[in-house]
Amino acid sequence: MAKDLVIGIDVGGQTTKCGVVDARGTVLAQTVIRSDDTTDASVFIASLAEAVNHIIADAGAEGRIRGIGVGAPNGNYYTGTIEYAPNLKWGGAKVLPFAKMLSEQLDGVPVSLTNDANAAAVGEMTYGAARGMKNFIMITLGTGVGSGIVINGEVVYGHDGFAGELGHTCAVRHNGRACGCGKTGCLEAYCSATGVARTAREWLEMTDEPSELRSLDKITSKDVYDAAKDGDKIALKIFEYTGRILGEKLADFIEFSAPEAIVLFGGLARSKEFLTEPVINAMNANVLPLWKNKVKLVYSSLKESDAAILGASALAW
Amino acid sequence: MAKDLVIGIDVGGQTTKCGVVDARGTVLAQTVIRSDDTTDASVFIASLAEAVNHIIADAGAEGRIRGIGVGAPNGNYYTGTIEYAPNLKWGGAKVLPFAKMLSEQLDGVPVSLTNDANAAAVGEMTYGAARGMKNFIMITLGTGVGSGIVINGEVVYGHDGFAGELGHTCAVRHNGRACGCGKTGCLEAYCSATGVARTAREWLEMTDEPSELRSLDKITSKDVYDAAKDGDKIALKIFEYTGRILGEKLADFIEFSAPEAIVLFGGLARSKEFLTEPVINAMNANVLPLWKNKVKLVYSSLKESDAAILGASALAW
Numbered sequence: 001m002a003k004d005l006v007i008g009i010d011v012g013g014q015t016t017k018c019g020v021v022d023a024r025g026t027v028l029a030q031t032v033i034r035s036d037d038t039t040d041a042s043v044f045i046a047s048l049a050e051a052v053n054h055i056i057a058d059a060g061a062e063g064r065i066r067g068i069g070v071g072a073p074n075g076n077y078y079t080g081t082i083e084y085a086p087n088l089k090w091g092g093a094k095v096l097p098f099a100k101m102l103s104e105q106l107d108g109v110p111v112s113l114t115n116d117a118n119a120a121a122v123g124e125m126t127y128g129a130a131r132g133m134k135n136f137i138m139i140t141l142g143t144g145v146g147s148g149i150v151i152n153g154e155v156v157y158g159h160d161g162f163a164g165e166l167g168h169t170c171a172v173r174h175n176g177r178a179c180g181c182g183k184t185g186c187l188e189a190y191c192s193a194t195g196v197a198r199t200a201r202e203w204l205e206m207t208d209e210p211s212e213l214r215s216l217d218k219i220t221s222k223d224v225y226d227a228a229k230d231g232d233k234i235a236l237k238i239f240e241y242t243g244r245i246l247g248e249k250l251a252d253f254i255e256f257s258a259p260e261a262i263v264l265f266g267g268l269a270r271s272k273e274f275l276t277e278p279v280i281n282a283m284n285a286n287v288l289p290l291w292k293n294k295v296k297l298v299y300s301s302l303k304e305s306d307a308a309i310l311g312a313s314a315l316a317w
Numbered sequence: 318m319a320k321d322l323v324i325g326i327d328v329g330g331q332t333t334k335c336g337v338v339d340a341r342g343t344v345l346a347q348t349v350i351r352s353d354d355t356t357d358a359s360v361f362i363a364s365l366a367e368a369v370n371h372i373i374a375d376a377g378a379e380g381r382i383r384g385i386g387v388g389a390p391n392g393n394y395y396t397g398t399i400e401y402a403p404n405l406k407w408g409g410a411k412v413l414p415f416a417k418m419l420s421e422q423l424d425g426v427p428v429s430l431t432n433d434a435n436a437a438a439v440g441e442m443t444y445g446a447a448r449g450m451k452n453f454i455m456i457t458l459g460t461g462v463g464s465g466i467v468i469n470g471e472v473v474y475g476h477d478g479f480a481g482e483l484g485h486t487c488a489v490r491h492n493g494r495a496c497g498c499g500k501t502g503c504l505e506a507y508c509s510a511t512g513v514a515r516t517a518r519e520w521l522e523m524t525d526e527p528s529e530l531r532s533l534d535k536i537t538s539k540d541v542y543d544a545a546k547d548g549d550k551i552a553l554k555i556f557e558y559t560g561r562i563l564g565e566k567l568a569d570f571i572e573f574s575a576p577e578a579i580v581l582f583g584g585l586a587r588s589k590e591f592l593t594e595p596v597i598n599a600m601n602a603n604v605l606p607l608w609k610n611k612v613k614l615v616y617s618s619l620k621e622s623d624a625a626i627l628g629a630s631a632l633a634w
Binding site: 084151152163182251286288 | 401499603
C-alpha cells in the first residue's frame, strides 16, 4: 500500500496531541493523552505509542504511515533529542533520545523532532496566518512561552539545533520572577498562561482592590480572562501589564530579524481582545522609528489542536 | 582590461575608509576621509568619489574596477539606500539613495550597499575569526553598536533589509539613557565608545572617588582604557559595568539564534583585557543551562581598517 500518510505529534507540558494527516493537510483522526502523569519518559513514550497505534487504526491507516513528526519543548531537530525541558515532568534534567525511543516502540517508523513552537511555525507557514511569508516570528503563549523563527522561508535552528528560545530572554532584569528554567525575569515567567495567573495572585496579595478573582481558590489565566470580560479592573490591568511586557520584548525581536509579522498562538492568545492593544502600543513605542507601525501582529488562523499537529506532521514528509 | 578589482567602502560616523581590493582579499591602496564635516549628503558623496578616484589611480587600477561595495549605518541591501541613520551627520532624517548617487559620481560603476556591521560580518566570515562558521553574531563596538547576524552561512537581512539592529535593543528598561535613535536604554547608549565615555562622565559627577580621569577636559573611551591600564578604580569599574550590560544582552541574542560564536569588533573591542571577563560572566549567568560555557566569545582577527573594507568589497564581486 502507498505510504501516503504521516503522523503529527505535539508534546505539551500538560497534554500531548497526535493526529493522522494526509498530503493535503487534513487531520483524519486524532487523540490527546496526558503528558504530566508520570516522571518516567519510557512510561510516557509507551502510552504515546499506544495512542498512535489507536489513531492509525481509527483512520484505517495501517501500513500507510510514511513517518512521524514531533514538536516538543526543547526538541532538537538535528539530533532528535529532548534536552533539559523544564516544562516536561519526565524531561527536566537530561538529554532524552526521544525520536529514537518512539521509533523503536513503533516498528522503526522514522521519527523527526523539533521544538514545538518551530513545528507550529511550519504549520502556520504552510496552512495558516503566515502563508506566503518568508520572515516571521511565531510566539506560542501556552503553559510556557515558545517561539519559532522563520528567516528567508526557513526555520532557524542555529548552530546546535536549539535556536528560538525567546521565552527565556530577559523581560525583567532586576528582581525578576524565578522561571522554571532556573533563571529569573524570563518573558515566560510573565507572558505565559501560568505567568498571568501568577501576576493575578501577586497583585491580589499586594492590594486590597476588590476583584471577583478573590473568590477563587486557584486562579488560572482563563479565570483572569473571564474576569476581564466582566470588566474586573484588576483583571484588565493584568492584561495591560502582560501585553506591555510582551510588546517590549517583541520590539527587541524585531530589531534582530526584521520580520514581516509576529504571529501569536496558544491558550493565552485567545485573550486577544485584551492583549492586542497593549502589545501593539508597547511594540511600537520600543522599536526604531523605521519599524514603527510597520510590523504586523497577527493571530494564528488555525484551530489550536490542528496547527501543532499539522506543523509537526510537515516534518515527516 | 580585465575587471579584476573591486572597491570596498566603510562609512562610519566620524570617518569613511575606502580601499581597492583584489580577488585574494589584498588591499592594494586605501585612504580615509572625514564623514562628519558636512550635513549635506551630496557634498559628502562628491568628496568620497574623489577619494575613490584617488586610490584607483594609486593602485594603477583605472578600467579594472568591477564594482563597489559599501558598508554604512542603516544601509539597506535590498534598495541601496541609507535610511534615518542617527550617527551620520548628513543622513539622520531621510531615505538617501546612496548607492545610486555614488554610482552617478563614478561613471555608473555598480554600487552595492549594506549595513556596516553586516559588511564586517562578511569580511570576518571570509577572511577572519568566523572563517568556516555558519552561525555567528558580529557585534561592532564603535561610535555606535552595530551587528551583523549570520545564520546558515547567510547574512540576515529580514523582510525589509534592515535586520540586525541589536545596538538598539533595550539594555536598561527603566530610566535608561537617551540614545541617538530617539529611544531610551539602548545597548548602544552603554556599550559603544561614546557610551563608555558617558558612563565615565556620569560616575565622576556622582561620586568623589579619586580618578586620573578627573584631570581631563573631555573624556574618551580611550582615556578610560588608559586609566584602567594604570589601575584606576573607576575606570576598571566602568569596564566591568559595560561588559556586564553587553554580556546580559548577548545572552538574549544567543537565545534567539543559537550561534556558534559572538565576534566582537571595533574600537572598544580593543579593550578586551578589561571587557572579556565581565562579558563572559554575564553571558553565561543569563543564558539557558544548555548554552552555558558553550558559545565562544571571539575578537576580530583582522586589522580594523581592513575588515570593514574587505567585508564591503565582498559585496561587489
